[in-house]
Amino acid sequence: MKEREAIRKKVWGDLRRVARPDSRFHWDFTAFIPDYEGSDLCAGKIRDMDSYRQARTIFVTPDNNLAVFRANCLADQKAMIVPTYGLGRGFWQITPADAPPGAEEYASTLDGLERFARPYPVESVPPGDRPTLIVTGASVINDEGVRISASPSYFDLEWLILQALGIVTADTPIIASVHDCQVVEWPCEPQPYDAVVDWIVTPSRVIQTGHRYPKPDDRSWEQLPWSVISEVPLLRNLYQQKSHRVSES
């Protein structure tokens, strides 16, 4: 754990030189994942991937480095599911029809989502509105696709919620978009609730991780600390439904 923290600190030091501050959180990387020089190149590389071309709906985290990617999605006529910051108000959905032409960049920011997106009712999603691709940022990631994140991270929680509701599955590919300085060669076992990343895209390369880790499943919930579950209303409801089911069987 100590080593983990040391690695994160070291990467944040390097990242600071290429990163852009958040409009509210300034340079506090514990509060947000920053945009960085070359994030547009990452977005361009994902645009060339088959999983992107074939997707109609994409799950995208609200990380600042994915703003250009989100704008691309709208321009390319893709719908998006985006969690609200810190899952504070559940999930957004936004389709190209929600943002007028020319407003793609505006709609791609968190302030823009407030204006253009609509709540995504996770409990009643028509199968056609389910995402077939997941794109996330990361603080630090190893070359096997294990995120060296706060544990559990919001992405872990988002994935677990969507998995529990059948909106994403173990087969839904996960792409992490990061700066080269955020990729480390540091072997590390994932936590039971880590959804390990299948592809890493940086401004200079695309890595297929080829990892051997199964995606989390229903048993992973048992590993989540209650302090985390109780903080996120959606998670708490789902957890209570699950434990109810378990006690009935």
Next chain:
Amino acid sequence: MTDRKQVRQQVWDVLRGVAKPDSRFHFDFNEYIPDFEGSDAALARLTALDIYKQAKAIFITPDNGLEQLRAQAVRDGKVQIVTTYGIRRGTVEIRPEHVPAGQADYAATLDAMEKIGRYISLAELKERYKFDLLVTGASAVSRTGVRFGKGHGFFDLEWAMFYQIGVADSNTPVVAVVHDCQVLKNNLTPSAYDTICDIIITPTQVIHVEGAQKPTHGVLWDKLEPGMMENISSLRELKELQERGALNGGERR
């Protein structure tokens, strides 16, 4: 001070019913001053006033309730000076000619203003500007013009800095834009440290405050909250200007 905390909390409980969430802070009013239902009506009242129509350069705080004002100011050809959130990255100048056509609403958001506008130092502000109007949000404001912010005194600090560099003076009108529920029924006695608002604008009314006083002491260095000197580069710049004697001349204070 505890009184003020209590009053703020009472207002926030009501405000919650008409407030709009922030993209990061949701409904945590300790962290931001929210936009609210009817802010467009308040904006219409403000833009109908001569002090707005005649203004060329306006200082506007980065409060969410003023987002539409910032967009309107771009469309009306006004130059606006906006502080970054928490003054962490100083002050931004947004000139209408820098905003691409159709992007006024976007430029008005905190996420975009630093991309479209440009940072401006106090020294450059001092050299190039005299504000015609200052507009701020508030957590609560009394009919006597005493305002509460989030509790850090950012607006009082902004006023003090602008006063010291001479871009605002005792005659520069200060307008607070708030929801009606943020206007306090009880009148608070202003202290010498309060930047008293000249005009309070809500969706339903325009309140003129008689004889609104402004502090003329500048930044009180020994009264700053811990960390402010480290976190706010504008304060360090001001101190340097002061020590160099670069603030002398003009209106003597």
